[in-house]
Amino acid sequence: MDIPTFDPRIPDGPLVDKWQRHRAEVRLVSPTNKRRYRVIVVGSGLAGAAAAASLAELGYQVDCFTFHDSPRRAHSVAAQGGINAAKNYRNDGDSVERLFRDTLKGGDYRSREANVYRLAEISNQIIDHCVAQGIPFARDYAGYLDNRSFGGAQVSRTFYARGQTGQQLLLGAYGALSRQIHSGNVRLHTRTEMLDLVVVDGRATGIISRRLTDGRIGHHGADAVVLASGGYSNIYYLSTNALASNVTATFRAYRRGAWFANPGFTQIHPTCIPAVEDHQSKLTLMSESLRNDGRIWVPRAAHEDRRPADIPEAERDYYLERMYPAYGNLSPRDISSRAAKAVCDQGRGVGPTGHGVYLDFAEAIGRLGRRAINDRYGNLFEMYQRITGEDPWQTPMRIYPAAHYSMGGLWVDYDLMTSVPGLFAIGEANFSDHGANRLGASALMQGLADGYFILPQTLGHFLAARPPLGTEHGAAAGAEAQAAVEARLARLVAVGGRTPVETFHRRLGELMWEHCGMSRSRTGLQQALAEIPALREEFWSGICVCGGSAEFNVVLEKAGRVADYLEFAEVMVWDALEREESCGAHFRTEHQTADGEPRRDDDAFAHVAVWGFRGDGVAPQRAVEPLHFEHLQPAERDYR
Amino acid sequence: MEFTLHIWRQHGAAEVGAFVTYPVRGISPDLSFLEMLDVLNEELVGRGEAPIAFDHDCREGICGSCAMVINGDPHGPLPGTTACQLYMRHFDNASDITVEPWRARAFPVLRDLIVDRSALDNVIQAGGYVSVNTGAAPDAHAVPVAKQAADAAFEAAACIGCGACVAACPNGAAMLFTAAKVAQLAIMPQGRPERARRVIGMVEAMDDAGFGNCTNHYACAEACPKRIPLRFIAQLNREFLSAALSSREFVELARPHAHEE
Numbered sequence: 001m002d003i004p005t006f007d008p009r010i011p012d013g014p015l016v017d018k019w020q021r022h023r024a025e026v027r028l029v030s031p032t033n034k035r036r037y038r039v040i041v042v043g044s045g046l047a048g049a050a051a052a053a054s055l056a057e058l059g060y061q062v063d064c065f066t067f068h069d070s071p072r073r074a075h076s077v078a079a080q081g082g083i084n085a086a087k088n089y090r091n092d093g094d095s096v097e098r099l100f101r102d103t104l105k106g107g108d109y110r111s112r113e114a115n116v117y118r119l120a121e122i123s124n125q126i127i128d129h130c131v132a133q134g135i136p137f138a139r140d141y142a143g144y145l146d147n148r149s150f151g152g153a154q155v156s157r158t159f160y161a162r163g164q165t166g167q168q169l170l171l172g173a174y175g176a177l178s179r180q181i182h183s184g185n186v187r188l189h190t191r192t193e194m195l196d197l198v199v200v201d202g203r204a205t206g207i208i209s210r211r212l213t214d215g216r217i218g219h220h221g222a223d224a225v226v227l228a229s230g231g232y233s234n235i236y237y238l239s240t241n242a243l244a245s246n247v248t249a250t251f252r253a254y255r256r257g258a259w260f261a262n263p264g265f266t267q268i269h270p271t272c273i274p275a276v277e278d279h280q281s282k283l284t285l286m287s288e289s290l291r292n293d294g295r296i297w298v299p300r301a302a303h304e305d306r307r308p309a310d311i312p313e314a315e316r317d318y319y320l321e322r323m324y325p326a327y328g329n330l331s332p333r334d335i336s337s338r339a340a341k342a343v344c345d346q347g348r349g350v351g352p353t354g355h356g357v358y359l360d361f362a363e364a365i366g367r368l369g370r371r372a373i374n375d376r377y378g379n380l381f382e383m384y385q386r387i388t389g390e391d392p393w394q395t396p397m398r399i400y401p402a403a404h405y406s407m408g409g410l411w412v413d414y415d416l417m418t419s420v421p422g423l424f425a426i427g428e429a430n431f432s433d434h435g436a437n438r439l440g441a442s443a444l445m446q447g448l449a450d451g452y453f454i455l456p457q458t459l460g461h462f463l464a465a466r467p468p469l470g471t472e473h474g475a476a477a478g479a480e481a482q483a484a485v486e487a488r489l490a491r492l493v494a495v496g497g498r499t500p501v502e503t504f505h506r507r508l509g510e511l512m513w514e515h516c517g518m519s520r521s522r523t524g525l526q527q528a529l530a531e532i533p534a535l536r537e538e539f540w541s542g543i544c545v546c547g548g549s550a551e552f553n554v555v556l557e558k559a560g561r562v563a564d565y566l567e568f569a570e571v572m573v574w575d576a577l578e579r580e581e582s583c584g585a586h587f588r589t590e591h592q593t594a595d596g597e598p599r600r601d602d603d604a605f606a607h608v609a610v611w612g613f614r615g616d617g618v619a620p621q622r623a624v625e626p627l628h629f630e631h632l633q634p635a636e637r638d639y640r
Numbered sequence: 641m642e643f644t645l646h647i648w649r650q651h652g653a654a655e656v657g658a659f660v661t662y663p664v665r666g667i668s669p670d671l672s673f674l675e676m677l678d679v680l681n682e683e684l685v686g687r688g689e690a691p692i693a694f695d696h697d698c699r700e701g702i703c704g705s706c707a708m709v710i711n712g713d714p715h716g717p718l719p720g721t722t723a724c725q726l727y728m729r730h731f732d733n734a735s736d737i738t739v740e741p742w743r744a745r746a747f748p749v750l751r752d753l754i755v756d757r758s759a760l761d762n763v764i765q766a767g768g769y770v771s772v773n774t775g776a777a778p779d780a781h782a783v784p785v786a787k788q789a790a791d792a793a794f795e796a797a798a799c800i801g802c803g804a805c806v807a808a809c810p811n812g813a814a815m816l817f818t819a820a821k822v823a824q825l826a827i828m829p830q831g832r833p834e835r836a837r838r839v840i841g842m843v844e845a846m847d848d849a850g851f852g853n854c855t856n857h858y859a860c861a862e863a864c865p866k867r868i869p870l871r872f873i874a875q876l877n878r879e880f881l882s883a884a885l886s887s888r889e890f891v892e893l894a895r896p897h898a899h900e901e
Contacts, residue, residue, distance in 0.1 A: 054774040069695060070761050072801055073703045089781065125777070132777035134770045134828040136793035143784025161794060167702055168797060175769030182765040190758065213750055242697040277668055281675050282699045383701065386725050389670075452774045500685040502678070546690045552652070552751045554693050555685065 006625035027464035034059035044071030047427025048228030050451025053176035056185035079166025080287035082158035107435020108584035109634035150440035204423035219478035231406035237509020239403035261411035261431035264575035269404035270336035283402035293364035302347035337401035360396035415458035426450035436584025669729035704800030714804035744812035759849035766845030767838035805860035811852030819876035836883035
């Protein structure tokens with residue numbers, strides 16, 4: 001097969017000028033011509049809603065697809081803690097340069113300098129725009145915006161709206177989108193899911209969708225397709241993701257020729273409520289912001305059975321403060337998660353399963369008073385109590401790491417275009433800015449930077465060089481893709497077994513968590529590669545979708561998503577297997593220092609690994625995009 | 641724990657629904673209400689029966705997807721709690737539990753417990769935003785906003801759009817939902833320039849969508865899983881009245897499209 005050269009097409013010139021120069025140089029579409037172009041946006045979260053609204057404001061005709069009943073339910077809504085920006089409103093030494101450095105270092109030098117710098121640069125505009133939308137950010141008594149600290153930073157640059165920042169930002173973008181729907185510039189397709197990409201002569205020209213309420217399959221043509229379909233962490237079954245989050249849109253694009261970058265980079269979030277139940281359906285995140293004031297500890301002795309209150313100070317191990325004194329409880333997510341796993345593996349974990357560590361507010365409540373803590377985290381305390389039945393005002397919270405975010409995603413160039421011309425990927429669906437580990441409060445920043453400020457510029461650059469395709473274009477390819485989708489749905493319906501789809505998802509999740517989760521080894525990954533095809537075979541002979549495809553069938557929806565996870569899992573495992581180093585969230589047990597810290601290999605792996613589809617039952621093809629560091633030289637990532 | 645569930649089953653919008661009784665056993669008190677339904681659904685699938693369709697997604701009380709009336713209460717008996725965050729430990733062992741969809745004229749049933757809530761989106765589309773284009777904003781600190789105002793706006797903005805207020809209201813009114821957005825944007829200075837146009841547009845959309853009127857039952861605030869305060873309805877009424885009285889272009893504002901080129 002042809003291996004594309006993964007040229008990120010980064011503009012020339014000094015790092016700090018690249019984006020401004022690029023903006024000045026991109027081709028433009030004239031205002032009267034914009035309405036002749038149709039753009040499809042798949043997804044209505046922060047990235048998708050922001051992009052659909054901004055493109056429509058510019059004058060493009062936009063079709064926005066969401067599988068939810070309303071765009072406002074996209075999973076961005078659940079982001080709790082905040083959004084980073086380099087405003088330096090606190091006078092604590094922050095700057096675009098420092099946000100860039102923190103993010104690049106936080107990603108363990110596995111992201112593109114130019115992208116990360118642009119992200120830091122745009123961060124300030126995002127805050128301006130969101131304030132203008134009337135979003136009620138937290139403010140101080142003078143009426144100015146408040147900030148808090150997040151992991152991996154020594155400045156306070158995180159803007160927030162209590163523990164519901166994602167909700168408020170999403171409702172802002174949803175409002176902007178609603179305005180464009182009202183004025184007829186966006187056609188909204190709710191409860192409609194993308195099941196395939198249509199490619200004509202190597203260019204993306206549309207999608208095949210299924211309307212969930214009646215199963216109607218349709219082909220939608222466009223001049224460009226934008227995937228804003230989020231991440232795939234719920235491949236682990238238990239994750240902080242919403243239950244319907246899935247890889248289908250990006251995976252289907254991968255099968256149609258879009259290459260997938262760093263699929264094995266998945267983030268495990270350190271502060272989630274531990275699993276207790278076999279039938280538990282998800283893990284609930286406790287915002288990282290809690291680590292501003294909560295102290296993390298486990299008993300010094302293994303197999304401790306006293307209640308936390310009965311364990312004296314001297315017999316507690318505040319292990320993050322001990323191991324990483326400079327950052328302490330605000331160490332980055334990958335490091336905090338691994339440390340939690342390590343102490344639990346030593347038998348020092350707490351709670352009924354031993355998979356838990358304490359997050360203790362006693363000291364902060366004593367120092368700041370109950371009222372201050374309630375103002376900052378009241379809703380999170382309430383949520384914790386509701387789920388666990390324990391009162392965090394009286395006893396420490398118990399937390400454990402859980403799958404949370406995928407840094408991997410479709411490969412995109414500097415313009416956010418995938419390796420298929422005309423197909424763009426934004427937000428969590430692309431791979432671009434977080435390297436091997438995302439810092440807290442950076443996902444909202446990236447989704448909105450992509451959607452509001454980057455894509456609306458770069459998409460015009462692509463369209464300006466091409467005449468509008470018109471509505472009749474791509475009919476043959478569309479019919480072919482539609483037939484393939486229908487055949488696959490028919491296959492799912494025809495299985496006629498008796499095993500719930502859920503069972504296979506759970507088994508796949510356990511397998512991936514075990515072998516391709518927080519720590520990975522060659523033997524474990526090879527075992528996963530042997531087990532996944534067998535599980536897939538069982539799935540295709542054992543499931544029951546309990547009904548047909550031409551009706552509202554929630555089991556069929558889920559079956560299609562799990563079927564894609566069962567294929568995509570192998571791509572993840574291949575990526576983790578071939579990356580013979582430890583970096584960020586990717587920890588290979590073979591590559592660690594004597595004291596258990598990850599050992600990165602910049603000589604062999606300072607690159608993006610990009611995977612191409614070669615056919616069913618064939619291992620995917622690996623290619624690389626080398627990473628060049630001109631502004632900031634990779635250094636050991638030291639948080640001590 | 642064990643329960644006897646009486647669940648509304650309805651195959652499609654045009655078909656007649658009915659309650660069907662399902663016993664469930666071996667339920668852990670630490671399961672959420674939706675996880676308890678998951679257990680039942682896995683059993684049903686194992687028997688080759690269609691599972692109970694219900695909307696759900698984040699399962700942490702923020703996306704607003706889940707929507708079911710449990711023992712007569714939208715989202716069940718626990719105040720300030722969505723169905724996904726309701727745990728079986730809050731129910732008596734061996735009790736009967738009735739589960740049905742939101743019932744309101746504006747929310748047609750699509751299947752089982754799933755209803756069509758797009759009427760709420762229509763209300764927002766009619767003005768529930770600040771009409772600022774991307775790129776037009778001044779510096780975020782250009783306009784200070786008193787902390788008390790920002791906090792009050794946040795209280796309103798916390799609405800998750802689940803529709804429990806409509807389901808609880810004997811008139812099927814969406815007043816609390818609409819009021820929350822109108823109030824948030826009337827309180828924040830950024831929303832002020834459009835406040836008259838906004839409230840008139842949204843109230844009109846509310847009527848058009850088939851939502852009823854408010855006759856002060858206050859069931860909405862009682863049912864709200866985010867505890868949106870009732871006083872925002874009073875604010876909505878004030879906003880509407882003042883827009884109607886003070887705006888010379890009231891008639892035009894109420895029909896914005898009639899006068900555009």
